[in-house]
Amino acid sequence: MEHVLVKNLSNFIGKEVTLNGWVANFRSSGKIAFWQIRDGSGFIQAILNTNELSKEQWKEAQKVTLETSVKLIGKVAKHPKKDEYELQVSDFKYYQIAEEYPIGKKEHGVDFLMDNRHLWLRSLRQWSIQRVRDTLIQANYQYMRDNNFLKIDSPILTPNACEGTTELFEIDYFDNKAYLSQSGQLYLESAIFAHNRVYDFGPVFRAEKSKTRRHLTEFWMMDAEMAFSDLNENMKVQEELIRFMVKKVLENNRADLEILERDIKPLENITKPFYKITHQEAVKKLQKLGSDIKDGDDLGADDETLLTKEYDNPIFVTNYPAKIKAFYMKRNIKDDSLAECSDLLAPEGYGEIIGGSQREDDYDILLQRIKEHKLPLEEFNWYLDLRKYGSVPHGGFGFGLERIVAWVCGVTHVRETIPYPRTINRLRP
Ligand code: 4AD
């Protein structure tokens, strides 16, 4: 007898199958019981009927509890009205009868759910979010491979800071100090000289003290880096990549987006060109919208929300003042006070999902920047070397996966987009 997954049941109508899963819900009348079974691939209603089962089996069936694990044998039938399938159970076996499950039908607070994250992951909404996350990851890999990017894994233990020294996690490294990586960018820059187009994907760490709906202390970043590129090409790749990833979710995760009650209209706009405004224009617009942002200020979290609510598709904000951006950014050729950079903001109030820039490729200027930023020169000599041996114009970008998942799923807080969120006040479970 075939052992099948719920998602494949349409191929087995009228046939007897074996199915493994968990009881996600159950109800019973005198002679018939309905178990909602979850097997990881989907949900199905199993029907246990006194006509089909022996007295002993029926008695055994009364022991069922939420989250009990079962093996079911039965015949597959199509629901008379809906596009769903049912299993007419002829026999079953418990793997384990679950104890009283702490996550019930009543509303729970976020802290309780987060304390039970190891169980909460089974819930319908959390299940759908992780499925969308998986599609986004797979689509990312596919796009990168199709566009000649080679995956290069950057180290996590580093002696230097990529994104400034204020948010570093410091650890003892034998008799030295080391830091958890904030971004693999600097290492990827070295790899373009061997492979031209490269990317990495992995967890990065920031000792973020901010408690916002956008910040985690551990999150997954994809850094990409391209030799012989300029900012326009950089933005073009970002736009194509995000479009490809969102399209894959629209193709593969309709049911999940429905479970999440995500309005997909804004996601369908993704085929249109992204918006492009300069930092200066963004500030003007924000001031009109009532923000107290001043010319030359960085966009705060509230500003990003305010600004992106005005848009129905992602927005590139270009040429931020150099003084609020990282040391490695090249300056704009017409205005040296501006960085040759872009942030990609997701619409509908979501805000920054990608940070990217042209990199300073001149040895002397880069050396001067490292000094200006008071970075320890001895840890950056290898990075400066890259400007000595065949330096080329180059640039790249990095996205935060959780921010993209949050936007695509229409989830307000990034804590639901990663299996085990790490924030200033959460390290457990
Ligand atoms: O803008 P960031 O700081 O850029 C970099 O780290 C560059 N080195 C990337 C590169 O050019 N290779 O971070 C990149 C992205 C942000 O746009 C945001 O999506 C995400 O990482 N991010 C965070 N996500 C969750 N929690 C945090 N604390 C985040 N900080 C940044």
Ligand code: MG
């Ligand atoms: Mg940024």
